[in-house]
Amino acid sequence: MHNSAPAHIAFCDLHRAIAPIRREIDGAVADVINSGWFLRGPQVSAFEAEWAAYCGQSYCVTCNSGTDALTLAAIAAGLSDVDVQANTLPLTAIGLRRAGCRVRVGEVDGNGRLAAVTANAVPVLLYGRLPTSAEAKATLFDAAHAHGWRPPAHAIACWSFYPTKTLGGLGDGGAVTTNDAELAAQMRALSGRDDSFYDDRQITSRMDEVQAAVLRVKLRCLDEWVAARREIAELYWRYLPEDVETVSKSQTDLHHLFAIRSGQRDELADHLRENGVGTKIHFPVPLHRHNASWRDALSNYPKADEWCHTVLSLPCYPGLSDAEVRHICEMVGNFAGRLSDPAEVNTRLL
Numbered sequence: 409m410h411n412s413a414p415a416h417i418a419f420c421d422l423h424r425a426i427a428p429i430r431r432e433i434d435g436a437v438a439d440v441i442n443s444g445w446f447l448r449g450p451q452v453s454a455f456e457a458e459w460a461a462y463c464g465q466s467y468c469v470t471c472n473s474g475t476d477a478l479t480l481a482a483i484a485a486g487l488s489d490v491d492v493q494a495n496t497l498p499l500t501a502i503g504l505r506r507a508g509c510r511v512r513v514g515e516v517d518g519n520g521r522l523a524a525v526t527a528n529a530v531p532v533l534l535y536g537r538l539p540t541s542a543e544a545k546a547t548l549f550d551a552a553h554a555h556g557w558r559p560p561a562h563a564i565a566c567w568s569f570y571p572t573k574t575l576g577g578l579g580d581g582g583a584v585t586t587n588d589a590e591l592a593a594q595m596r597a598l599s600g601r602d603d604s605f606y607d608d609r610q611i612t613s614r615m616d617e618v619q620a621a622v623l624r625v626k627l628r629c630l631d632e633w634v635a636a637r638r639e640i641a642e643l644y645w646r647y648l649p650e651d652v653e654t655v656s657k658s659q660t661d662l663h664h665l666f667a668i669r670s671g672q673r674d675e676l677a678d679h680l681r682e683n684g685v686g687t688k689i690h691f692p693v694p695l696h697r698h699n700a701s702w703r704d705a706l707s708n709y710p711k712a713d714e715w716c717h718t719v720l721s722l723p724c725y726p727g728l729s730d731a732e733v734r735h736i737c738e739m740v741g742n743f744a745g746r747l748s749d750p751a752e753v754n755t756r757l758l
Contacts (some may be wrong), residue, residue: 419686424727451620464558465585467592470615474568476554477582478503481564484594493522494694494712496532500550507682511702513695515709536662553664556634576621636726637663647737666724673720679743688721
């Protein structure tokens, strides 16, 4: 832990979580190299079993990315029409569209969740927030931000192991977990082999042995890392000015990201950068504003537009210190103090 805030606080510093287990990671990678088996070998099989067990589900099928996970799951599940919230990453819609789904973009509510959770909804567990009771009834989930979540028994959960995720590899990777044996077998066939043909929808999407070996090491730390993120969220709730709206308000959320909202988001981000604090926007452009197949010329989602114009993610990762969080919160407070009219604080820092 750091005793004082440094000159620069990175938005994401992967070294802090990796450093204590670096020797184990190095050993796992060396074991793969020494084995001479680099694709669909014992490490992938072991990780699939361990990740399925961790998620409380029976089967796990790994693949190359979270986007591919959505594609494989949607094809295997036979989905034709899906509803996706407008404030998600375009890759959610792309993964489903590649599966042949008609993607319908939906307006969000005041909490940035899909306003109308239909039978065709694919909830995106943005920022690591757990699903609402309505969302929990869905079948297919984009759980790329939700490592640590145990899906309900009926769920098909799509995961990303992109390096910055709470459980991330040393490269890209993805997986789908399910309790449906037939669905898992179909996804495994659809993920493609060099020596067999399933049907013309199959793609080449495989997790390599190195990523699986690294993820097996890191999986043993996942509960600890989720707990650390929850502790950091508690610090933000304690130190941020009362005028600042935090996106996550629940202690049970997983806090892959800690986001706030500001009516002067871009100016606030500039202010934080000038004071040594890295930030990111998740995500700046809503789906209906992209020139894509799902765009409808008549689409009008003002709440999604507002959400994407105001949301800002602050640093939140294992190893971030109390002093660093205090510094970030002080800088946010300093920005609010620069607004000349106190009444504007409530409208600009939502």
